[in-house]
Amino acid sequence: MPALQRPAALVTRVSGACAKAAGGWVRSSSGTSSSPSRPAIAAKHPYQVDLKAGKRYAWCACGHSKKQPFCDGSHKTATPDLSPLRFQLEEAKSAWLCGCKHTKSPPYCDGTHKEEFIQKAELSGQP
Numbered sequence: 001m002p003a004l005q006r007p008a009a010l011v012t013r014v015s016g017a018c019a020k021a022a023g024g025w026v027r028s029s030s031g032t033s034s035s036p037s038r039p040a041i042a043a044k045h046p047y048q049v050d051l052k053a054g055k056r057y058a059w060c061a062c063g064h065s066k067k068q069p070f071c072d073g074s075h076k077t078a079t080p081d082l083s084p085l086r087f088q089l090e091e092a093k094s095a096w097l098c099g100c101k102h103t104k105s106p107p108y109c110d111g112t113h114k115e116e117f118i119q120k121a122e123l124s125g126q127p
Contacts, residue, residue, distance in 0.1 A: 037079035039063040041121050043099030046109035053092040058084035059107035069097040069107070 040063030047069040051057065057070065062082040064074035071084035085106050098106060100113040112118060 037062070037081050039079070039082060039101035041100050041102070041118060041123055042068045043123065044113050044118055044121075046096040046099050046113065048094065048096055050094050051089050051092060053089050056086060056088045057107075058086050059097060061085050061101060061106065063101040069099060 039061055042060065042063040042065070049069065059069055060067075060071045060075070061084055062075040062079040064078040065072040066074065075082050075084065087107060096109040098109045098112070100118045102112045102118060103110045104112065
């Protein structure tokens with residue numbers, strides 16, 4: 001698969017096609033759904049993580065994982081039509097991964113969490 005150029009490192013998509021949902025690009029495991037699920041807002045901030053070269057990562061795209069920003073499989077019951085974005089870096093780097101799940105450049109934060117609709121929203125799993 002082709003590598004996508006990202007600042008300071010190359011990122012390779014490991015699997016799947018992407019679908020536009022809720023203002024950002026997320027992987028869709030089913031193209032037949034008439035009303036796609038919207039990701040839950042897991043956090044109103046990004047997560048700073050140290051990513052290792054060659055390791056496969058699964059970024060949570062549904063917002064329901066208890067291991068944010070990574071997937072724990074919660075999408076299987078919470079939002080079956082959303083699946084994680086799997087990626088692998090060719091170079092190690094520190095990165096800010098999206099916590100609001102509405103980024104336009106997944107899995108990386110693009111600042112969308114600063115927008116009013118995110119800041120006023122309830123967080124996933126909280127009243």
